[in-house]
Amino acid sequence: MQDFSLFFELGWQHILDWQGYDHILFVTALCGTYLIKDWKKILILVTAFTIGHSLTLALSIFNKILIPTVWVEFLIPVTILITTILNIINKQTIKKNINSSYWLALIFGLIHGLGFSNYLKSLMGKSNNVVAELFAFNIGLEFGQIIIVFSILILSFLLVNVIRVQKREWNLFISSAIFGISLIMAIERIP
Template sequence: MDALYFELGWQHIVNWDAYDHILFVIALSAIYLLRDWKKVLVLVTAFTIGHSVTLALSVLNIIRIPSEIVEFLIPVTICITALSNILRKTEQPQSLQLNYFYALFFGLIHGLGFSNYLKSLLGSQANIVQPLLGFNIGLEVGQIVIVMAILIFSTLIVNIGRIKRRDWTMFLSSATFGAAFIMVLEGIRTFSE
């Protein structure tokens, strides 16, 4: 593994400039508490697998999608995930199936968002396996740190703050939806110009 690219991947996900990816991780984690950490780890890993696939394909120039489309689709994925949390009928997450699908499929879209950044770093480097692996592992570690912070904070709010779990999920998901929806509107405005 390439330590430089691990550091770049780590810094990229925990940097507030990558708030769109942070918002997706928040939306994905909003329905869980600290006791659900194993389920969330599966989700984050599915997200990493998804974005690793498209990141590799894009860096190798196998797929090419205009960045304007990708930058529009990323907040759409956040809105869909947050809206799914809001419309959820039960307080407790019953199964991973839908969230696992969101994490994996939407990870494919987010990987395209990472690709321009990584392509600029790699330049004309011939061997991309180690840098790509290092970058993805750095992203995964960064995502786990963000998820753990969300789970700890959510657990404190629900258990110590005595806020109903459903109310907290609604608040967190609605705030995430609102932030992402503004990004969607900005994307629509960009397309119409």
């Protein structure tokens, strides 16, 4: 049980670490265009993302998939760019097609999971309890993502419902800001 709590803590700390802000940016871009009333849809999206990165994380840990780190590090900001572009061009953000968003989150999760794999491999070493540690780490990641999601939802609620910022303006602001940051990241990481 001690290993579970250790890897759970490592998971949520890793996701909330500002030095690895690309993951925070992606989760923010993924859920930043929704309102608090859409929390169930957002949790489905974030869970789809978690399933994707859990799958590639597991495959990578067991050496079933090996992709050069430089490509993974480049593709991560590309996924953020695509997400923000879709947010900006989508004129009806409230009525997003959850099915296509779900599949995109799952596919992008596959890419992001590869970004975690080297970090987790270095932590695990030659552990005999890989499955339990991987599970605990992924549960910790999901917990950290939920913290990000609810933080963004609270911020969106305050801006849209209290300060009365137009929802479309908030969507354009958050998506454009993340687009700019991720564009710079992608350019810096071109293989």
